[in-house]
Amino acid sequence: MNELIEQIRLAAAALAEFSSHLFNPTIRLGVTGLSNAGKTVFITALVHGLLRGGRFPVFEAMATGRIARAYLAPQPDYAVPRFDYESHLDALVDKREWPASTRQISELRLVIEYQSQNGYQRALTLDIVDYPGEWLLDLPLLDKSYEAWATESVKLSRLGPRAGLAKDWNSYLTSLDPQGAEDEQAALTAAKLFTAYLKACRDKNYAMSLLPPGRFLMPGDLDNTPALTFAPLDVASEGVAPKGSLWAMMRRRYDAYKDIVVRPFFRDHFARLDRQIVLVDTLAAINAGPDAVLDLERALAQVLDCFQIGRKTILSTMLRPRIDRILLAATKADHLHHTSHDRLEAVLKRLTQDATAKAELAGARVDVVAIAAVRATREATVRRARQQLPCILGVPVAGEVLAGETFDGDTEAAMFPGDLPDDPNELFRSGASAFRGISTTSPQNADFRFLRVRPPLLEMTESGIPALPHIRLDRALQFLIGDRLQ
Amino acid sequence: MSKTWPHRPPAVFRLDDDDVMVGLAKDEAAKRAVQVILEPDAETPLIAVDDPLQWRRRGFRWGALFWGAVGALILLAAGLAVVRLIEDLFARNQEFGFLGLALAILAAVSFLVVVIRETMGLARLATIEKLNRRALDTLLSDDRQEGAAVARALLALTRRMPRLARGRATMESHLGDIIDGADMVRLAERELMTPLDQQARRIVTAAATRVSAFTALSPRAAIDVLFVFGSALVLVRRLSLLYGARPGALGLMRLMRLVVLHLAMTGGMATTDGLIQQMLGHGIAGKLSARLGEGLLNGFLTARLGLAAIDVIRPLPFTALPRPTLRNLMSDVMRGFGEKEETP
Numbered sequence: 001m002n003e004l005i006e007q008i009r010l011a012a013a014a015l016a017e018f019s020s021h022l023f024n025p026t027i028r029l030g031v032t033g034l035s036n037a038g039k040t041v042f043i044t045a046l047v048h049g050l051l052r053g054g055r056f057p058v059f060e061a062m063a064t065g066r067i068a069r070a071y072l073a074p075q076p077d078y079a080v081p082r083f084d085y086e087s088h089l090d091a092l093v094d095k096r097e098w099p100a101s102t103r104q105i106s107e108l109r110l111v112i113e114y115q116s117q118n119g120y121q122r123a124l125t126l127d128i129v130d131y132p133g134e135w136l137l138d139l140p141l142l143d144k145s146y147e148a149w150a151t152e153s154v155k156l157s158r159l160g161p162r163a164g165l166a167k168d169w170n171s172y173l174t175s176l177d178p179q180g181a182e183d184e185q186a187a188l189t190a191a192k193l194f195t196a197y198l199k200a201c202r203d204k205n206y207a208m209s210l211l212p213p214g215r216f217l218m219p220g221d222l223d224n225t226p227a228l229t230f231a232p233l234d235v236a237s238e239g240v241a242p243k244g245s246l247w248a249m250m251r252r253r254y255d256a257y258k259d260i261v262v263r264p265f266f267r268d269h270f271a272r273l274d275r276q277i278v279l280v281d282t283l284a285a286i287n288a289g290p291d292a293v294l295d296l297e298r299a300l301a302q303v304l305d306c307f308q309i310g311r312k313t314i315l316s317t318m319l320r321p322r323i324d325r326i327l328l329a330a331t332k333a334d335h336l337h338h339t340s341h342d343r344l345e346a347v348l349k350r351l352t353q354d355a356t357a358k359a360e361l362a363g364a365r366v367d368v369v370a371i372a373a374v375r376a377t378r379e380a381t382v383r384r385a386r387q388q389l390p391c392i393l394g395v396p397v398a399g400e401v402l403a404g405e406t407f408d409g410d411t412e413a414a415m416f417p418g419d420l421p422d423d424p425n426e427l428f429r430s431g432a433s434a435f436r437g438i439s440t441t442s443p444q445n446a447d448f449r450f451l452r453v454r455p456p457l458l459e460m461t462e463s464g465i466p467a468l469p470h471i472r473l474d475r476a477l478q479f480l481i482g483d484r485l486q
Numbered sequence: 487m488s489k490t491w492p493h494r495p496p497a498v499f500r501l502d503d504d505d506v507m508v509g510l511a512k513d514e515a516a517k518r519a520v521q522v523i524l525e526p527d528a529e530t531p532l533i534a535v536d537d538p539l540q541w542r543r544r545g546f547r548w549g550a551l552f553w554g555a556v557g558a559l560i561l562l563a564a565g566l567a568v569v570r571l572i573e574d575l576f577a578r579n580q581e582f583g584f585l586g587l588a589l590a591i592l593a594a595v596s597f598l599v600v601v602i603r604e605t606m607g608l609a610r611l612a613t614i615e616k617l618n619r620r621a622l623d624t625l626l627s628d629d630r631q632e633g634a635a636v637a638r639a640l641l642a643l644t645r646r647m648p649r650l651a652r653g654r655a656t657m658e659s660h661l662g663d664i665i666d667g668a669d670m671v672r673l674a675e676r677e678l679m680t681p682l683d684q685q686a687r688r689i690v691t692a693a694a695t696r697v698s699a700f701t702a703l704s705p706r707a708a709i710d711v712l713f714v715f716g717s718a719l720v721l722v723r724r725l726s727l728l729y730g731a732r733p734g735a736l737g738l739m740r741l742m743r744l745v746v747l748h749l750a751m752t753g754g755m756a757t758t759d760g761l762i763q764q765m766l767g768h769g770i771a772g773k774l775s776a777r778l779g780e781g782l783l784n785g786f787l788t789a790r791l792g793l794a795a796i797d798v799i800r801p802l803p804f805t806a807l808p809r810p811t812l813r814n815l816m817s818d819v820m821r822g823f824g825e826k827e828e829t830p
Binding site: 055057058060063064117338341342369382384387389391393402405411412413414415416417418419421422423426433446447448449451471472475478 | 490491492493494495496497498499500501502630656660663664665666669672673676806808
């Protein structure tokens with residue numbers, strides 16, 4: 001019943017939007033990515049490039065001069081904060097710091113005035129939403145009952161490196177009786193321990209991705225409310241909760257969480273997307289090890305399953321908008337020499353192969369690229385003894401350690417992160433032939449080390465800030481909105 | 487290390503370290519240190535493409551042997567005749583002999599120059615054909631190095647074209663960027679082909695207009711045929727000059743052959759391209775006046791030929807830019823757009 005009402009609501013909203021978009025063409029660009037994938041930097045660089053006229057040779061409309069101007073317009077939603085483009089840009093350019101992780105949802109509307117190929121003056125509105133990547137993991141919960149989710153979470157917490165991190169919570173879990181009477185204190189403690197376990201998984205050394213529910217990691221304004229005070233119990237996935245039991249209480253709160261948090265989030269920001277870019281920080285997972293890579297694969301599969309993907313038809317546009325183009329982007333490609341970009345793309349293709357196949361079957365266009373929205377490194381060849389290493393030059397952020405060196409945030413270094421395999425399947429092996437990441441071995445023995453690098457030093461020109469350097473941001477733009485600017 | 491793929495472990499070098507030198511050092515001592523060689527841009531060596539023959543010939547080329555032998559015989563006969571002539575001239579009169587010798591040397595030298603030019607023209611034509619094929623391959627494979635190589639080859643080919651100065655400068659500045667193969671080819675097409683395409687369109691329209699007008703006014707059909715044929719030759723030659731080929735007589739013959747082949751192959755496709763409307767239009771015009779209808783038909787055929795020639799002679803395939811269609815060309819003809827033609 002709930003589901004039906006929700007569907008009607010979505011269709012009504014889509015219908016209302018359809019008529020206004022007839023006269024005012026709008027693209028809702030879904031910038032999706034788990035936390036730390038680089039959504040904020042991507043949006044900032046994209047907006048900056050469009051506003052200032054970046055160096056985008058592959059983005060046809062801009063390269064041929066058909067874009068007359070682009071400007072920021074007041075956003076459509078009154079209840080959502082504005083994306084703070086200016087201060088993010090300041091942090092990037094002046095302080096040379098990456099933006100802190102996003103804690104709140106925010107929105108931006110960009111209007112592009114352009115001339116079409118046959119000479120008409122047109123305008124295209126681009127709506128972009130930024131949000132904490134953790135929240136994205138909530139979307140798969142929409143179709144899951146409490147029991148299914150709990151069974152899955154408990155099972156997952158006993159796998160691989162998670163088992164060690166979840167020890168406290170797991171031992172508390174065995175002391176709980178789901179059939180017992182409801183107990184607020186038990187729920188509080190369980191939620192606290194469960195949250196601690198999720199937070200530990202997210203640590204840079206483990207870089208786990210599949211950590212629902214997202215609000216536990218980034219609570220926004222719901223901290224300490226009952227909707228966030230629940231945890232999985234060790235219950236059968238098909239059982240029925242007895243009245244007044246702890247189980248029933250948890251189940252109620254889980255459903256409340258879905259109603260209060262997840263549904264509105266999905267309805268307002270993801271149900272009506274036209275184009276989607278999925279940013280994936282593949283390198284962080286490779287850095288951490290095979291378990292993180294497998295976890296990322298699971299998380300991506302679940303998240304990508306939530307979107308309406310397929311070819312556009314008039315009926316679908318009116319009632320159930322579909323995403324007809326998806327760009328899968330491996331971000332932070334500047335941490336690799338460009339000769340390895342093809343291999344990085346191969347890894348991402350392998351990570352998302354099921355979702356890609358499904359989307360293509362439904363008639364959507366899918367492309368995979370390695371991008372860097374802001375390119376922070378240069379390239380160099382290092383010759384040592386008889387070896388030649390294709391390296392990148394950059395300034396590692398303060399505190400990064402590699403080969404016994406601790407960086408202070410001012411020293412430039414040439415880094416070689418380790419050769420990626422030609423065959424991406426090598427990274428998905430487990431057991432003895434698995435590669436070693438920093439979650440299981442010391443940083444000295446890891447097979448790959450990707451250090452975080454500070455944003456680039458830009459030279460000022462008298463006309464203001466020069467365009468931010470990037471890798472393939474123009475190709476991404478061409479794929480995502482190029483056809484709507486014809 | 488139990489890696490199943492060639493794997494080099496990660497490494498890091500501080501640039502302010504004593505062992506690390508930035509740039510290339512020549513002396514022995516420096517060789518032991520770690521050297522960091524900055525790459526000003528994505529350094530991509532021009533790689534040689536293996537160029538498989540499109541039609542591999544089977545067996546011995548008897549025809550080539552025949553023509554070669556006959557040619558050599560004719561050359562020998564001519565040489566002998568000239569030598570005899572000069573001898574005769576010397577026998578008759580010393581001065582005539584020297585004059586004959588000088589003329590013979592002049593003829594030989596100029597013949598050599600013509601041969602060299604023809605060969606160069608043919609070679610250039612071959613370069614363009616190869617470039618087109620490489621660009622097509624790159625669009626499919628999206629190979630980064632190959633894309634840059636195609637762009638570089640195109641830059642070399644268009645070095646002498648003043649109207650592309652700006653496009654070339656832009657293109658050169660993008661060679662160092664990290665751009666994928668297919669994108670690089672599209673970028674090169676947009677930057678370097680746009681001005682040429684516009685000019686080519688003007689040339690074809692002008693030729694078609696001229697042919698239409700001439701046929702409509704000319705008194706005799708035989709003259710029409712000559713004129714249409716002549717303008718076709720001129721049209722193909724001008725288009726090939728525009729796109730960077732400098733064909734001599736042999737090159738032009740080869741080009742004409744390719745163009746006619748192309749026309750034959752794409753003939754079927756052209757029916758979708760407004761052929762029927764054009765034919766109908768010609769029918770109506772023919773009802774009004776037979777000469778006018780004929781003129782339009784001839785103009786229309788010339789435009790078709792021009793489009794086929796563009797396809798054959800253009801160094802890059804049409805991907806980023808729209809291929810000119812017969813319909814928009816013919817509407818230009820009707821409008822008398824051809825008046826505004828410039829010489830390339």
